[in-house]
Amino acid sequence: MKTIIAISGSLRQGSSNHAILEFLSSQLPADVNYTFYNGLIDIPAFDPGLDTDTPPAAVALLRQSLIKADGFIICTPEYAFGVPGSLKNMLDWLVSSSTLVDKPVALITASLGGEHAHASLLLTLGALSANVIDDATLLIQFIRAKFGPDGHIKDEETLKNLQGVLSCFLKAI
Template sequence: MKIIAISGSIRSSSTNTALLYSVAALAPKDLDLTIYKGLADLPHFTPELDGDTLPRVVKDWRTLLEKSDGVIISTPEYAYGMPGVLKNALDWIVSSGELVGKPVATISASPSELGGSKAHASLVLTLTALAGNLVEGGSLTIPFIAKKLNASGELTDLNTVQSLKFLLDALVRVIIDNRK
């Protein structure tokens, strides 16, 4: 089983990326969970490039998504929305359809009390437009994220660990059900 995890942040000390590493640590050994690190490499989306001369990095992005059984996206909130680099990556798959029907789990974490709920809503709206299969039980907003990580970026809050485990389990269940 292959799951691609995507952080909406390209910051080296991103709390959303740290959360994805926590999810990876919770994954069973037979689950191949890969954290995508090419978000910043994708060119700005323009329909003129979305054709026969598609940039190699975009082809690779699409192939990675196509070959995955499921996706987890964790995003911070910038100006009440998801970061532009994440929206750009999702724009690159509007016409090609790699997320159509694919099980997707979503996370938003923020230092605020709202947990990035506006970014999360923006992400869900975009994923709905892309016809992703938004997994029931696979949605999580995490407030006050900085208080839940230690200085090394490791998740120390047991309730959040448990919530991430539930999210991963929900995603895996849908992937298994889709194989039947």
């Protein structure tokens, strides 16, 4: 049984990034345990002074979940030409603990444009020595236009690309 942790960089109710992660969940084989990480809102602002072996409880919980996981999927929008602050803040808490070292990571940036956040996250994940799987990175632009009124992805190419990302990621974990 493999375990994947999925995180949306958008906290918005009705988020397209969250919907993408739901779609990926629907495509998984039965022997994969797929867990949404919903604790982003509870992670305190990064403070190097508190970044010890006994960090704030929400950070300890995050680190434990990620250490046990076989892979990590990040799906995020871009805000103000950058990575959403809450997501970057969370990643900052993972630097000293080496939690993501060699951990297989899939990165999907789904936004209006998104290229700045995508590039920036690749740099940050590199700094964390994560094992970003080459064929499991995807930038989806004009994301809102890829959804139908029922809240499901309607764009065939996007669906195909997402299935490709998942398939490569599953092979890597």
